[in-house]
Amino acid sequence: MNETRRVFLKNALITVAALPLISSCRSTTLAVEPKPGILETLRKNAQPRGATAMGAIEAPDSVSWRTAFPITRDDGEPMIISGTVYKADGKTPAPNTLIYFYHTDKYGIYGRTGEPQHGRFRGWMLTDSKGRYEFSSIRPASYPNSTQSQHVHMTVTTLERREDWIDSILFEGDRFITERERGWSGKRGGFNPIITVTTGKDGIQRGVRDIQLMS
Numbered sequence: 001m002n003e004t005r006r007v008f009l010k011n012a013l014i015t016v017a018a019l020p021l022i023s024s025c026r027s028t029t030l031a032v033e034p035k036p037g038i039l040e041t042l043r044k045n046a047q048p049r050g051a052t053a054m055g056a057i058e059a060p061d062s063v064s065w066r067t068a069f070p071i072t073r074d075d076g077e078p079m080i081i082s083g084t085v086y087k088a089d090g091k092t093p094a095p096n097t098l099i100y101f102y103h104t105d106k107y108g109i110y111g112r113t114g115e116p117q118h119g120r121f122r123g124w125m126l127t128d129s130k131g132r133y134e135f136s137s138i139r140p141a142s143y144p145n146s147t148q149s150q151h152v153h154m155t156v157t158t159l160e161r162r163e164d165w166i167d168s169i170l171f172e173g174d175r176f177i178t179e180r181e182r183g184w185s186g187k188r189g190g191f192n193p194i195i196t197v198t199t200g201k202d203g204i205q206r207g208v209r210d211i212q213l214m215s
Contacts, residue, residue, distance in 0.1 A: 038126075038159070039063070042098045047155075047163045054165075055100040055118060056157040063098070065128040068136035069121060076106035076138030079197065079205040081169065084131045085156070088215035090190055093131030096159055097213070100124055103140035103152040118153075139197075139205060142176060149176040154189070158213065167193040169209050188214070 039059065046056035071078065085094045102122030104110055110119035121140070125133040142148045151168035166189030170177055177194065185194050190212025197207035 038096050039098075041159050042096075042126075042157050045157050045159070045162045046098075053153060054155055054163055055102065055122065056098050056124070056155060056163045059098060059100070059124040059126075063124050063126045065125055065132050066134045066136075067123040067125055069123070069138070071136075071138055076141075077205060078136070078203065079139045079207070080134065080136045081152070081195070081207050081209055082132070082134035083209045083211060085127045085133065085211045085213065086131060086190070088213050090212045093127075093129075094158065094213055095127050095129045095131055097127040097131070097133075097211075098124060098157040098163075099127070099133055099211075100155045100157070100163070101135065101152055103137070104143065106138060106141050108141040108143045108146070139171070147176045149174050149178070149181060154211075156189070156211065156213065161213070164188075164214070166211060169207075170194040171207075172196045 039061065043057055043059065046059075047054040049057050069075075085097045085099070086092060087094045100122070101124075102110070102118035105112075105119060105121060111117050112119075116122060121137055123135055123137075125135060127133050140150050140152060142150055150171050153165070153168050155163050155165045157163040167185060167187065170181065170185075170193055172194050173196075182194065186192050191210045193209060195207040195209050197205040199205050
């Protein structure tokens with residue numbers, strides 16, 4: 001196990017150990033029925049229920065390339081992340097890739113009473129024919145009383161490969177990003193996971209995180 005994975009799992013285990021195991025979810029996935037057999041195959045390739053930091057197996061029956069949370073301004077700073085998933089060559093779009101993601105709320109907390117283990121800010125997307133995905137959420141906060149950088153956890157599952165984690169999305173300008181994290185960037189998931197976000201006139205932060213599947 002390399003150091004990147006050890007640190008990732010250490011942080012995840014610390015978080016999971018401190019949180020209740022609850023099953024509800026407030027994310028809203030745009031209702032699109034996958035082609036017959038696709039979701040079944042993806043679930044077979046998902047890690048078992050309860051596997052640390054994983055969640056593809058809980059994907060809803062209706063899943064789209066876009067998902068959004070019903071948030072208010074009180075929930076935090078609105079944010080939209082989009083991107084394209086490419087095959088191992090980094091050029092060919094990868095349709096039917098299941099993405100699971102989750103992150104903290106504006107206080108740096110995952111699951112609270114009445115929320116799922118990974119918090120209410122979690123969801124699933126199935127890339128379209130162009131490999132696209134998009135989610136609307138809030139910008140996460142660092143863990144309370146820590147110097148952990150703000151981040152969004154992500155896993156990818158394909159029709160050919162088991163669910164696996166990729167580098168978390170980080171945010172350029174976050175003072176807690178370390179040089180070690182910059183050195184790791186792009187080793188799992190390709191491209192640069194440290195994204196630059198811009199705030200539009202509508203007050204929404206937007207950023208792009210492209211993904212390259214591992215060979």
